[in-house]
Amino acid sequence: MTNAAHSQSSADTTSSTAPQAAPLETLLALVKQDLQQVNETIIERMQSPVALIPQIAHHLISAGGKRLRPLLTLATARLCGYQGSDHIKLATCIEFLHTATLLHDDVVDESDLRRGKSSANAIWGNQTPVLVGDFLFSRAFELMVEVGHLPSLGILARASSVIAQGEVLQLLTANDTTTDEDAYLQVIQGKTAELFGAACKIGGEVSASPADQVQALYDYGNYLGIAFQLVDDYLDYAADQETLGKTVGDDFREGKMTLPIILAIAAAKTTGKDDELAFWNRTMEHLEQTDDDLPHALSLMKAYDTLEATRVRAREYGTRAHQALSGFPDGPYRRALAEVVDFCIERAY
Amino acid sequence: MTNAAHSQSSADTTSSTAPQAAPLETLLALVKQDLQQVNETIIERMQSPVALIPQIAHHLISAGGKRLRPLLTLATARLCGYQGSDHIKLATCIEFLHTATLLHDDVVDESDLRRGKSSANAIWGNQTPVLVGDFLFSRAFELMVEVGHLPSLGILARASSVIAQGEVLQLLTANDTTTDEDAYLQVIQGKTAELFGAACKIGGEVSASPADQVQALYDYGNYLGIAFQLVDDYLDYAADQETLGKTVGDDFREGKMTLPIILAIAAAKTTGKDDELAFWNRTMEHLEQTDDDLPHALSLMKAYDTLEATRVRAREYGTRAHQALSGFPDGPYRRALAEVVDFCIERAY
Numbered sequence: 001m002t003n004a005a006h007s008q009s010s011a012d013t014t015s016s017t018a019p020q021a022a023p024l025e026t027l028l029a030l031v032k033q034d035l036q037q038v039n040e041t042i043i044e045r046m047q048s049p050v051a052l053i054p055q056i057a058h059h060l061i062s063a064g065g066k067r068l069r070p071l072l073t074l075a076t077a078r079l080c081g082y083q084g085s086d087h088i089k090l091a092t093c094i095e096f097l098h099t100a101t102l103l104h105d106d107v108v109d110e111s112d113l114r115r116g117k118s119s120a121n122a123i124w125g126n127q128t129p130v131l132v133g134d135f136l137f138s139r140a141f142e143l144m145v146e147v148g149h150l151p152s153l154g155i156l157a158r159a160s161s162v163i164a165q166g167e168v169l170q171l172l173t174a175n176d177t178t179t180d181e182d183a184y185l186q187v188i189q190g191k192t193a194e195l196f197g198a199a200c201k202i203g204g205e206v207s208a209s210p211a212d213q214v215q216a217l218y219d220y221g222n223y224l225g226i227a228f229q230l231v232d233d234y235l236d237y238a239a240d241q242e243t244l245g246k247t248v249g250d251d252f253r254e255g256k257m258t259l260p261i262i263l264a265i266a267a268a269k270t271t272g273k274d275d276e277l278a279f280w281n282r283t284m285e286h287l288e289q290t291d292d293d294l295p296h297a298l299s300l301m302k303a304y305d306t307l308e309a310t311r312v313r314a315r316e317y318g319t320r321a322h323q324a325l326s327g328f329p330d331g332p333y334r335r336a337l338a339e340v341v342d343f344c345i346e347r348a349y
Numbered sequence: 350m351t352n353a354a355h356s357q358s359s360a361d362t363t364s365s366t367a368p369q370a371a372p373l374e375t376l377l378a379l380v381k382q383d384l385q386q387v388n389e390t391i392i393e394r395m396q397s398p399v400a401l402i403p404q405i406a407h408h409l410i411s412a413g414g415k416r417l418r419p420l421l422t423l424a425t426a427r428l429c430g431y432q433g434s435d436h437i438k439l440a441t442c443i444e445f446l447h448t449a450t451l452l453h454d455d456v457v458d459e460s461d462l463r464r465g466k467s468s469a470n471a472i473w474g475n476q477t478p479v480l481v482g483d484f485l486f487s488r489a490f491e492l493m494v495e496v497g498h499l500p501s502l503g504i505l506a507r508a509s510s511v512i513a514q515g516e517v518l519q520l521l522t523a524n525d526t527t528t529d530e531d532a533y534l535q536v537i538q539g540k541t542a543e544l545f546g547a548a549c550k551i552g553g554e555v556s557a558s559p560a561d562q563v564q565a566l567y568d569y570g571n572y573l574g575i576a577f578q579l580v581d582d583y584l585d586y587a588a589d590q591e592t593l594g595k596t597v598g599d600d601f602r603e604g605k606m607t608l609p610i611i612l613a614i615a616a617a618k619t620t621g622k623d624d625e626l627a628f629w630n631r632t633m634e635h636l637e638q639t640d641d642d643l644p645h646a647l648s649l650m651k652a653y654d655t656l657e658a659t660r661v662r663a664r665e666y667g668t669r670a671h672q673a674l675s676g677f678p679d680g681p682y683r684r685a686l687a688e689v690v691d692f693c694i695e696r697a698y
Contacts, residue, residue: 053517131517135517144502153493165398168401169399
C-alpha cells in the first residue's frame with residue numbers, strides 16, 4: 001500500500017522525460033509565471049526554525065515532481081478568468097497536502113522495514129516523516145486561513161478526510177482477494193481522485209464561478225484522477241515492456257488489490273479455474289511468493305487481457321474528463337487541460 | 350518520545366480517580382451540559398463508512414480521558430460571557446487535534462516495535478493509526494469551517510504547526526545529553542503548552558473578547574500547559590513513591606531528555622563529576638542500560654534535588670497562570686479555571 005502514492009510520485013517524475021510530456025509543456029508554458037510563484041511560496045512556507053523539517057520536506061517536494069496537482073488549480077482558475085493572486089497560495093496548499101499524504105503513506109510496519117524502503121522513512125525512520133507531514137498539513141491550513149476563503153477551506157478539509165478514509169480502505173482491501181471493482185474504485189476515488197477534483201474545484205471557487213462550472217471542474221479533476229490511478233496500476237505490471245526505469249510487480253509483492261488482478265480473479269471465478277484461485281489466494285492473500293509467481297501472474301493477466309481492460313477503463317474515465325470540459329469556451333486553457341487528460345493516459349503506451 | 354503524549358494521556362486518566370480531582374469536578378459541574386454536547390459531537394463526527402476508523406478513534410478518545418483541553422475552551426468561552434453554541438464544535442476540534450497528535454506520537458520505528466507497545470499501534474500497526482489521525486485532523490478542520498470563524502481556524506492551524514515542530518524538536522533532543530533547559534522548554538512549549546494556550550484563546554475569540562483578554566487567556570493556557578508537562582516529567586520518576594499504577598522511568602529507558610535529567614547533568618558538569626557524565630552518556634546517549642541504572646539515575650536526581658527543582662518550576666508557571674486570570678472579574682468560571690491550575694500541579698503530591 002505504501003507504494004500507491006509512490007507510484008504516483010514516480011510516475012510524475014519519470015514521465016516528464018518521456019516524449020509524451022509535450023502536453024504538460026503546453027500547460028507549463030501557459031502558467032509559467034504562476035508556477036514560479038508557487039515554487040517560491042513552497043520554499044518559503046516549508047521553512048521552520050527546526051532545520052530538519054525543511055530538509056525532509058525538500059527531499060520529497062523537490063524530487064523532480066512536475067506539480068501536476070497545483071498546475072490544475074492554476075489552470076482552472078485562469079480558465080475561469082481569475083485575475084487575482086489567491087490561486088498561488090491555494091495551489092501551494094494542494095502541493096503541501098499531496099506531500100503530507102506521501103509522507104504518511106510511506107509509514108511502514110515492522111515487516112515492511114525488513115524489506116527495506118527507499119523513502120524518507122528509510123533515511124529518517126517513521127516518526128519524523130509523519131511529523132513533517134503534519135507540519136505541511138498544518139502549513140496548508142495556515143495558508144488557506146491567510147487567503148480567508150471559506151469555500152476553499154471546506155473543499156480541502158473535506159478532501160483530506162476523504163483521502164484518509166480511502167487510504168484506510170486500501171489497507172483493508174490489501175491481501176483480500178474478495179475485493180471487487182467497486183471497492184477498488186472507492187479506494188482510488190479516495191486516495192487519488194478526490195485531491196485532483198479538489199484542486200480543480202478550488203480553481204472554480206476562487207474565481208467565483210457559477211455552481212455548475214465549479215461542479216464541472218470537480219468532475220474533470222475527479223475523472224482525470226481515476227484515469228491517472230488506473231494507468232498507474234496498469235503500469236505497475238505493464239511498464240517493463242514499454243517504459244524504462246520502473247520496477248514491475250511491486251503491487252503484486254505487496255498483495256495490493258488493483259484492477260488487473262481483480263479482473264483476473266473474477267475471470268478465474270467465472271471460468272471455474274480452482275487452480276488459479278488457489279494461486280491468487282496463496283500469493284495475494286498469504287503473500288507466499290516464489291520467483292516464478294510474478295511471471296505466472298502476468299501470464300494470467302495476459303490470458304484474460306486484464307491489463308488492456310484496465311487501460312480501456314482509464315480511457316473511459318478520460319473521455320468523461322474531456323466531456324466535463326465541454327461547457328467551457330474553447331481557448332488555450334481548455335485545450336491545455338484537455339491535453340493533460342491525454343498525457344495522463346498516453347503515458348501508458 | 351512516544352510516551353510524551355502517552356504520559357499526558359495516562360495522567361489525564363489516572364488522576365481522575367485521585368482525591369485532588371475535586372477542582373476538575375467544580376469545572377465539570379459548571380459546564381456539564383456543554384461537555385455532554387461535546388461528547389455527542391465527538392461520537393457523531395468520528396463516524397465514517399470505513400468502520401475501522403471510528404473503532405480506532407474510539408479506542409483513544411473514549412479511553413477515560415477527562416477532556417481537559419476541550420473543557421478549557423468551554424470554560425474560557427463562558428468566562429467571557431459567551432451565549433452562543435459555536436464553542437461546542439470548537440471544543441470538539443481541540444479534542445480531535447489532541448487525539449490526532451496522540452495517534453501520530455505513537456508511531457514507532459523498528460527498534461520500538463521490538464520493545465512492544467500497548468498503544469493503538471500495537472493492535473493495528475503503524476499505518477492505520479496514522480491515517481486515522483489524519484482523518485481526525487481533517488474532521489477538526491471541517492468542523493471549524495462549519496463554524497466559519499476564521500480567527501479560530503487561524504489559531505488552530507498555527508497550533509498544529511507549532512505542535513509538529515515541537516515533536517520533531519523532541520526527537521532531535523532525545524539521546525542528546527547537551528540538551529539544556531531552554532531547548533527543553535521549547536519542546537514542551539510546542540508539544541503540550543501550545544494546544545492548551547490555543548484551547549483557551551479560542552474561548553476568548555469565539556466570544557469576541559477584547560484583544561488583551563484573548564491574550565491573557567492564551568497566557569493562562571500556555572503557562573498551565575508548561576506546568577502540566579513539567580509535572581508529567583516529574584511524575585515519570587517520582588510517581589512510584591507517591592501514586593499508584595504508573596511505570597517509573599519510561600523516559601529514562603527511552604533516553605528522553607526531560608528536566609530532572611537535564612538538571613542532574615548540569616550539576617555533574619558544574620561539580621566536575623566525570624564519572625556521572627560518563628554514566629549519563631552511556632545510559633542516555635547510547636541507551637546502554639542495565640537494571641541497576643535507573644536506581645542510580647534516581648539517586649543522582651535525589652542528590653542534586655532535581656525532581657524537587659522540576660516541581661518548583663511547575664509551581665512557578667502555575668503562579669503565572671494564576672496571574673493571567675487576574676484581569677477577569679471574580680466568579681465561578683474564573684475560580685474553576687484557577688482550581689484547574691492547582692489540580693494540575695497538586696497531582697504531583
